[in-house]
Amino acid sequence: MxxxxxxxxxxxxxxxxxxxxxxxxxxxxxxxxxxxxxxxxxxxxxxxxxxxxxxxxxxxxxxxxxxxxxxxxxxxxxxxxxxxxxxxxxxxxxxxxxxxxxxxxxxxxxxxxxxxxxxxxxxxxxxxxxxxxxxxxxxxxxxxxxxxxxxxxxxxxxxxIPAAPLDGGRVLAAALWKRSTNRHDARARAARAGELFGSLLLVVGLVGFLFGEGTLVMAILGLFLRSAATAERRRARSLEALSTASVEASMLPLVTPIARGITLVGLEAMSGGYPHPVAFPIRGAHGIDGVVASTAIDDTPSARRPNTVIDDLMVEWRELMHAHVNEPMSGVLTRAGEMGKHHVLVCDSLGRQLGYLPLDPALVPA
Ligand SMILES: [Zn+2]
Structure with missing residues (x-):
């Protein structure tokens, strides 16, 4: 926080x-x-x-x-x-x-x-x-x-008190994690306890305040704890969903290579748009230089698109770590952490290049 x-x-x-x-x-x-x-x-x-x-x-x-x-x-x-x-x-x-x-x-x-x-x-x-x-x-x-x-x-x-984000909640998460080996699930459960405890403080604080027995500070503390815990639980659940997904379901399929130097507006006009996110291999003078995710293009503000060339968004080919299409995501994330890489080229058993997978840095162990 x-x-x-x-x-x-x-x-x-x-x-x-x-x-x-x-x-x-x-x-x-x-x-x-x-x-x-x-x-x-x-x-x-x-x-x-x-x-x-x-x-x-x-x-x-x-x-x-x-x-x-x-x-x-x-x-x-x-x-x-x-x-x-x-x-x-x-x-x-x-x-x-x-x-x-x-x-x-x-x-x-x-x-x-x-x-x-x-x-x-x-x-x-x-x-x-x-x-x-x-x-x-x-x-x-x-x-x-x-x-x-x-x-x-x-x-x-x-x-x-065993309610994240309080220290006791972290202890609870560590204990659950040790038992189940699922760190995200453990953190989400500890955060759930934090939401319940926050709600309890909020209600007790408000009721006490109305009857002149409690303080408003308790209610404010409860509200704060509950919203921090909710944010933690959501984050843990989305990290859990991502880490158990398959590489194939998460990758952006590679489409026909395009030449360097084209603007984002030019590319849109040429490709006519794609119904699903894809990845464009970028062709240079001596072969494929890198890759651009269509999601990176979508994230560029429209005012900047006429002046942005595809090269500006490119991830260099040599920055890509190779992974097999059937490899579990958890294994890919562990290897990415060891190699210090955040971008993956997905291949099949014959070595055919199928897709590009940008990794969320929050998921890659440091
Ligand atoms: Zn502390």
């Missing part, structure tokens, strides 16, 4: 860290809640200035804790060869943006668990420090540290 970083804070371990303005809204809310509510109630008879000072320190330390949680995910991901694009802190916590998904359930599990593990460690650390400060008679400091221990504990427990 991508969030706009409104303010870049710097970078840690080579990962850009930033925050979204939404965070400042919730930070202000937490600060006021601590300064005039929680701290005076837990440690009475200190000055207002003391409460405000500790409230500010507490909120900054809380967002530092969220950052540490995300760094937990990020460090484990990077150790397993998954690059982290950015960490963004926002209204409802933090997001570490991983470049790709894990390619085995063990890695998925470890990356997911690392964040809550950091939160549990911080909860214990702050709890111990709170106890020590209470012993030393520093009541407001103890209350602030106790608050931090509690918030980190809540962060760990809430994130371990």
């Amino acid at each position: 991508t969030l706009r970083q409104s303010l870049r804070l710097g970078s840690i371990a080579g990962i850009p860290v930033g925050l979204n303005w939404g965070l400042l809204v919730i930070a202000a809310f937490f600060t006021v809640n601590l300064a005039v509510g929680i701290l005076p109630a837990t440690a009475p008879s200190a000055s207002a200035a003391t409460y405000w000072f500790f409230a500010l320190v507490g909120v900054v330390a809380f967002f530092g804790s969220i950052l540490a949680h995300e760094l937990g995910h990020s460090v484990v991901a990077q150790r397993n060869g998954i690059r982290v694009r950015a960490i963004t802190l926002w209204l409802l916590g933090g997001v570490a943006e991983l470049e790709r998904e894990a390619d085995d359930p063990g890695v998925e599990f470890r990356v997911a668990v690392a964040g809550p593990a950091v939160s549990v460690a911080l909860a214990m650390l702050f709890g111990g420090l709170a106890y020590a400060s209470l012993f030393l008679g520093a009541a407001v400091l103890a209350a602030t540290l106790g608050y931090l221990a509690l918030m980190n504990g809540i962060l760990a427990v809430f994130n371990m």
Whole structure:
């Protein structure tokens, strides 16, 4: 998931860290809640200035804790060869943006668990420090540290609920994946759990709000979780459908070669259009130079078609990986990952070239 970083804070371990303005809204809310509510109630008879000072320190330390949680995910991901694009802190916590998904359930599990593990460690650390400060008679400091221990504990427990995109949902997906070996199905099921949990939060939050018992924040969180989970489930299901399809059903059949230099408008006039997507081999001076999918032509805006020549859309022949028409798609995707290729020339047993298959980069293992 991508969030706009409104303010870049710097970078840690080579990962850009930033925050979204939404965070400042919730930070202000937490600060006021601590300064005039929680701290005076837990440690009475200190000055207002003391409460405000500790409230500010507490909120900054809380967002530092969220950052540490995300760094937990990020460090484990990077150790397993998954690059982290950015960490963004926002209204409802933090997001570490991983470049790709894990390619085995063990890695998925470890990356997911690392964040809550950091939160549990911080909860214990702050709890111990709170106890020590209470012993030393520093009541407001103890209350602030106790608050931090509690918030980190809540962060760990809430994130371990088995509902994607929460960390517990990733753990659930890893467990299902290990049992069934179908990663897309596992992720779709974990996302389904996320949709149900999001709906539950939404309903409980709204009903509670109407009867004056709950908060609207819970309903907003539920709505957000549910829509993120729906997007994940749809993506997983479409990846699953693609990865189990046959090469023959997915390829674009090759039609008669056409010469280089023709414009897209010229090609349309010449070919008269095709009822189904096809692929055009492109003939150069010394044979076939490459291939163009009719879908790539369809994707070109009509204003640009008179000035776009077919060469501009061409995938070079040498960029193509060969596959047999009866080969299962999963095998083709694995080989494409090993060879670092995203384009396939489909042949039969006699070596006849039948079709072209552009691969979705999201499906090719890195
Ligand atoms: Zn997490």
